Amino acid sequence: MALKLYDLAAADERVRFSPFVWRVRLALAHKGLSADTVPWRFTDKATIAFSGQDRVPVLVDEGAVIVDSWSIACHLDAKYPDRPSLLGPREARAGIVFVRNWCDGVVIPGIGRQIVLDVWTILHERDQEYFRRTREARFGATLEAVAAGADQALPAFRASLEPLRATIRSQPFLGGERPNFADYIVFAAFQWARCSSPRGLLAADDPVAAWRDRSLALFDGLAARAARAHLSNEGSDSPP
Amino acid sequence: MALKLYDLAAADERVRFSPFVWRVRLALAHKGLSADTVPWRFTDKATIAFSGQDRVPVLVDEGAVIVDSWSIACHLDAKYPDRPSLLGPREARAGIVFVRNWCDGVVIPGIGRQIVLDVWTILHERDQEYFRRTREARFGATLEAVAAGADQALPAFRASLEPLRATIRSQPFLGGERPNFADYIVFAAFQWARCSSPRGLLAADDPVAAWRDRSLALFDGLAARAARAHLSNEGSDSPP
Numbered sequence: 188m189a190l191k192l193y194d195l196a197a198a199d200e201r202v203r204f205s206p207f208v209w210r211v212r213l214a215l216a217h218k219g220l221s222a223d224t225v226p227w228r229f230t231d232k233a234t235i236a237f238s239g240q241d242r243v244p245v246l247v248d249e250g251a252v253i254v255d256s257w258s259i260a261c262h263l264d265a266k267y268p269d270r271p272s273l274l275g276p277r278e279a280r281a282g283i284v285f286v287r288n289w290c291d292g293v294v295i296p297g298i299g300r301q302i303v304l305d306v307w308t309i310l311h312e313r314d315q316e317y318f319r320r321t322r323e324a325r326f327g328a329t330l331e332a333v334a335a336g337a338d339q340a341l342p343a344f345r346a347s348l349e350p351l352r353a354t355i356r357s358q359p360f361l362g363g364e365r366p367n368f369a370d371y372i373v374f375a376a377f378q379w380a381r382c383s384s385p386r387g388l389l390a391a392d393d394p395v396a397a398w399r400d401r402s403l404a405l406f407d408g409l410a411a412r413a414a415r416a417h418l419s420n421e422g423s424d425s426p427p
Numbered sequence: 428m429a430l431k432l433y434d435l436a437a438a439d440e441r442v443r444f445s446p447f448v449w450r451v452r453l454a455l456a457h458k459g460l461s462a463d464t465v466p467w468r469f470t471d472k473a474t475i476a477f478s479g480q481d482r483v484p485v486l487v488d489e490g491a492v493i494v495d496s497w498s499i500a501c502h503l504d505a506k507y508p509d510r511p512s513l514l515g516p517r518e519a520r521a522g523i524v525f526v527r528n529w530c531d532g533v534v535i536p537g538i539g540r541q542i543v544l545d546v547w548t549i550l551h552e553r554d555q556e557y558f559r560r561t562r563e564a565r566f567g568a569t570l571e572a573v574a575a576g577a578d579q580a581l582p583a584f585r586a587s588l589e590p591l592r593a594t595i596r597s598q599p600f601l602g603g604e605r606p607n608f609a610d611y612i613v614f615a616a617f618q619w620a621r622c623s624s625p626r627g628l629l630a631a632d633d634p635v636a637a638w639r640d641r642s643l644a645l646f647d648g649l650a651a652r653a654a655r656a657h658l659s660n661e662g663s664d665s666p667p
Contacts, residue, residue, distance in 0.1 A: 278603070
């Protein structure tokens with residue numbers, strides 16, 4: 188039985204931009220697994236009620252229902268131990284937990300501040316009220332006010348990436364010579380921006396940009412080939 | 428032949444406060460090794476010229492000379508593989524590199540801003556001019572101006588610890604159930620403050636404070652028993 192992955196979609200259902208689902212899409216590719224994705228929107232709570240909660244990613248694997256990208260990575264390593272490991276041996280997992288917490292506390296809010304209004308514009312109209320209400324509560328400001336402060340926030344965001352930058356100066360991936368789930372966690376945040384916003388986040392000569400390019404090229408360009416909302420609006424969904 | 432470790436000392440040579448040497452002192456304890464420490468001061472460049480550079484830690488291990496706390500940890504794991512591992516298997520090392528870069532880029536500058544003037548006050552007088560000149564260049568301000576801004580900088584410093592806080596909410600140490608070199612790297616920065624400054628850095632109910640207490644207690648209280656400058660000035664070098 189094929190795996191099934193519920194995946195957040197924009198108004199254009201080809202555009203899949205959730206940073207948390209991208210963690211899983213890259214994890215599946217790392218394991219050499221494929222899944223049928225089911226386009227899902229923020230307000231489709233009933234569709235995934237069977238999972239016992241109301242957010243994606245939700246993975247269905249031979250009757251097992253797993254939610255939360257971290258739990259899904261643990262499940263994939265446990266169920267498919269003969270395929271390349273995402274989290275490595277037990278001793279490696281603690282370090283990846285730290286990277287995840289850094290990403291969730293620093294990178295996700297930092298990128299969110301840059302792109303949140305762009306994300307709102309690409310949503311299906313039935314999602315827009317929900318998204319605006321929940322995100323404005325999170326930021327304590329209107330989406331327009333957050334977007335108006337994005338340019339000013341950009342230098343601090345770039346500076347906040349220094350731990351990533353310093354690490355990929357000495358090794359090609361957070362995982363070392365080869366990527367592991369730590370890379371997918373952080374890269375997925377950049378993929379979220381790439382799919383949903385035309386904004387450039389990184390200086391061209393930033394080593395982080397080179398790492399992002401290496402990650403885009405993984406798995407025959409899985410992420411590079413993904414549909415981008417603001418390009419498809421112009422009649423193309425290919426990357427430049 | 429006993430190991431020998433060159434260790435930064437205050438005017439009171441019992442006070443050893445270098446965050447980078449504390450990484451090594453805890454690493455040695457983790458491996459069940461002991462070293463004779465040699466008190467060293469910033470301006471004793473000639474004393475360690477044999478190491479090919481001018482900073483501590485410098486470890487001498489049966490004729491091998493190893494500098495830099497990370498290289499020392501790698502050396503200890505390679506030379507003493509039958510003792511508890513600091514860095515774990517190859518796959519774990521990449522995650523610890525990230526924690527180190529986060530600590531060096533976020534925690535060390537954040538604590539430095541809180542304590543730099545206190546550190547200056549405890550130095551041997553022959554170190555004070557060197558320290559003031561190099562640190563004022565680094566901060567772009569006088570030590571007094573940095574210290575005057577410390578209270579205002581404290582909330583942002585505490586917020587910057589969120590990746591650590593989130594991680595040790597779900598596991599007792601950065602290394603997981605037990606500490607590894609990632610813990611020693613970050614804890615050593617707090618030990619730097621503990622030995623050199625009376626300033627409190629953490630709210631009492633911060634989970635980071637509980638992790639710091641667990642770390643202080645390791646190895647029969649190795650770090651808890653260390654001499655503290657501002658207490659020894661009052662006639663005691665015992666922790667409260």
